[in-house]
Amino acid sequence: MLNLELNTSSGHSRIYVSESMANLRNFVDPERTVLLVDENVLHFHKNKLAGFKYIEVPESERSKSIEFYTSVFGKLLELGVDRSWKIVGIGGGVTTDLAGFVASTYFRGLSFGFVSTTLLGQVDASVGGKNGINFEGYKNLLGTIRQPEFVICDVKSLETLPLTEYTDGFAEIIKYGFIKNPEISDYLEVNIEQAFNKDKEVLEKLVFDSVKVKVDIVQSDENESGERKILNFGHTFGHAIEKLHGISHGQSVSLGMILAARMSVNLGLINSGIVDKLSGLLDKCGLPVTADFDIDTMAEVMMKDKKKAGNIMQFIVLEAEGKAIVYKLKLTDLKSILNDLC
Ligand SMILES: NC(=O)c1ccc[n+]([C@@H]2O[C@H](COP(=O)([O-])OP(=O)(O)OC[C@H]3O[C@@H](n4cnc5c(N)ncnc54)[C@H](O)[C@@H]3O)[C@@H](O)[C@H]2O)c1
Ligand SMILES: [Zn+2]
Numbered sequence: 417m418l419n420l421e422l423n424t425s426s427g428h429s430r431i432y433v434s435e436s437m438a439n440l441r442n443f444v445d446p447e448r449t450v451l452l453v454d455e456n457v458l459h460f461h462k463n464k465l466a467g468f469k470y471i472e473v474p475e476s477e478r479s480k481s482i483e484f485y486t487s488v489f490g491k492l493l494e495l496g497v498d499r500s501w502k503i504v505g506i507g508g509g510v511t512t513d514l515a516g517f518v519a520s521t522y523f524r525g526l527s528f529g530f531v532s533t534t535l536l537g538q539v540d541a542s543v544g545g546k547n548g549i550n551f552e553g554y555k556n557l558l559g560t561i562r563q564p565e566f567v568i569c570d571v572k573s574l575e576t577l578p579l580t581e582y583t584d585g586f587a588e589i590i591k592y593g594f595i596k597n598p599e600i601s602d603y604l605e606v607n608i609e610q611a612f613n614k615d616k617e618v619l620e621k622l623v624f625d626s627v628k629v630k631v632d633i634v635q636s637d638e639n640e641s642g643e644r645k646i647l648n649f650g651h652t653f654g655h656a657i658e659k660l661h662g663i664s665h666g667q668s669v670s671l672g673m674i675l676a677a678r679m680s681v682n683l684g685l686i687n688s689g690i691v692d693k694l695s696g697l698l699d700k701c702g703l704p705v706t707a708d709f710d711i712d713t714m715a716e717v718m719m720k721d722k723k724k725a726g727n728i729m730q731f732i733v734l735e736a737e738g739k740a741i742v743y744k745l746k747l748t749d750l751k752s753i754l755n756d757l758c
Contacts, residue, residue: 424545439568453507505519533577
């Protein structure tokens with residue numbers, strides 16, 4: 417049984433990597449628990465959740481809207497949910513982000529847990545206590561940091577996950593390898609075929625090692641005032657690419673990591689062999705490593721990014737394979753840097 421503990425000032429969380437949602441009864445009492453379940457998970461896995469009361473969460477980011485969020489409270493009242501109940505979010509990041517925020521705000525906060533059923537959710541979204549919804553076009557503008565009591569990373573449930581969603585998760589796994597633990601990249605490189613055949617043992621190891629990196633970082637800096645920022649490797653560029661090119665998060669982060677790694681080379685921090693290794697691994701996982709960028713529009717979108725403070729934008733760059741640092745760039749230099757990189 418692979419499991420990990422996360423302890424922070426906002427709470428204590430236990431993460432189970434080889435558990436199944438079919439064993440949810442061992443974690444919560446069905447009589448005083450309501451599940452928020454992603455519609456596709458319900459379609460494929462409903463039989464494992466027999467005997468539980470549930471609210472269906474439509475797939476797509478639209479479920480992280482203020483309208484859907486408030487509609488859930490009416491349903492909780494109808495079910496008679498009070499502060500003695502628990503809420504369990506079951507699905508990918510959309511469902512767990514929403515469920516965590518609903519649970520954190522209803523009756524000033526119920527205890528909650530997650531069953532994470534996407535690869536991205538298991539290695540990233542379900543761990544670390546950030547939850548929330550989008551507002552007026554801003555992602556995750558409303559939310560709290562509060563730890564789920566438990567997270568079940570149901571690796572077996574990934575069998576029904578569509579390939580594109582599955583591939584997206586590998587961008588985050590590769591990220592952990594390059595920012596903190598090169599053993600993850602090395603293991604993935606050797607076991608890539610098994611990973612894409614959804615070999616349980618290989619997946620459990622990849623998820624466990626990735627979650628371990630995130631747990632260590634979150635424990636040292638829950639509120640993202642320091643080290644937690646390195647989890648954004650590839651994301652400053654990635655978010656702009658996602659908006660402009662309309663491609664998935666994982667694909668955008670893949671391209672973003674290439675740009676951030678090239679930036680590290682230009683700063684004299686690493687040699688280009690590390691970029692080649694990163695690019696080779698992303699490519700093997702079916703993630704994009706080249707694209708045509710419109711530099712002017714990209715600079716414009718990045719200027720609007722909420723992660724800039726005043727005249728400075730923060731980038732995560734590599735000092736070595738497995739070591740990332742924050743690099744502060746003057747906004748006035750952004751365009752020329754983009755010209756160099758793209
Ligand atoms: N809280 C955090 O720290 C954090 C970190 C990263 C991302 N996020 C958030 O996570 C969200 C993205 O999460 P995601 O990539 O998991 O997307 P998602 O929740 O939208 O799920 C992706 C798709 O997979 C389907 N699905 C889920 N599990 C399935 C299964 N086992 N079988 C078949 N289909 C399944 C869903 O219905 C959906 O269509 C974004 O809203 C993002 O902001 C949060
Ligand atoms: Zn991401």
